Amino acid sequence: MQQMDHTGMEVGAVKIAEDKDFEKLKQLYDNNNDWRLDYNKPDMSVWTKSVPGISFRMVKIRTRFPDVSPETLYDVLHDPEYRRVWDTHMIESKDIGFFNPNNDIGYYSVACPSPLKNRDFVLQRSWLDTGLEQLIINHSIYHKNYPPRKHFVRATSYLTGYIVRPSRNGDGSELGYVSHTDPHGKLPVWLVNKVTQIYAPKMVKKLHKASVGYLSWKSRNNPNLKPWHFPEQIAAPRMKVEECVKSQEEKNLKNFVDESSLKDASEKDSIFMDSD
Secondary structure, eight states, X not given: OOOBOTTSXXXXXOOOOOHHHHHHHHHHHHOOTTOEEEEEETTEEEEEEEETTEEEEEEEEEEEETTSOHHHHHHHHHOHHHHHHHOTTEEEEEEEXXXXXXXXXXXXXXXXXXXXXXXXXXXXXXXXXXXXXXXXXXXXXXXXXXXOOTTEEEOEEEXXXXXXXXXXXXXXXXXXXXXXXXXXXXXXXXXXXXXXXXXXXXXXXXXXXHHHTXXXXXXXXXXXXXXXXXXXXXXXXXXXXXXXXXXXXXXXXXXXXXXXXXOOTTHHHHTTOOOO
């Protein structure tokens, strides 16, 4: 039985996103019913909600970047070369291919703090620019040439989405982030409860810093290369749906790594603290 993400897409199923899928992301973001407010500061709010059958909670962030335009923020979220500059958790990012100018597939691996094993994903990503707002969603799928790798745990994104809007105050941009991700493995209870509240706000702060520096960086690094705006610049191969199936290795995979012995106390916060 396939698991469903919260855009109505099946994990593992290739589906070209429709307007209704982006609308569901907006509903999750704009409606706070059934969400618990876990962190509330003037520049950032974080909510979580439990999802039956999955120990990791869904997380939602609303923040404002008064010194970053929506256009710049949207470009930062898309630009794979710049992500290698600012995303210090990323190990590897690779474009596998694309279905159409607004739907692609990629591989992404992320470093987790020791002694956790690193995680990786194969993701289908879809995006929509309405002119008033920009939306990006992804969910996990399979690809026969990207089986789970040794020393990594293959994680699942049921839904990860970004919403970029002009700030309600008229200065800068508003960023919405909704994510429901299962890192798999047997993780300690304290980490299950704390990871989103600690890691997600840190990610947003890092993204803000990166966005402030993007225009200067981009002016020196292929300033006209923006395939998310100009489809004729897409260099990845065109995908076939029949390639997006489990590899034999993944069919045999038992995605269980026992990391439950990690210590609580002070380690539960320091484990997600970067040097930045």
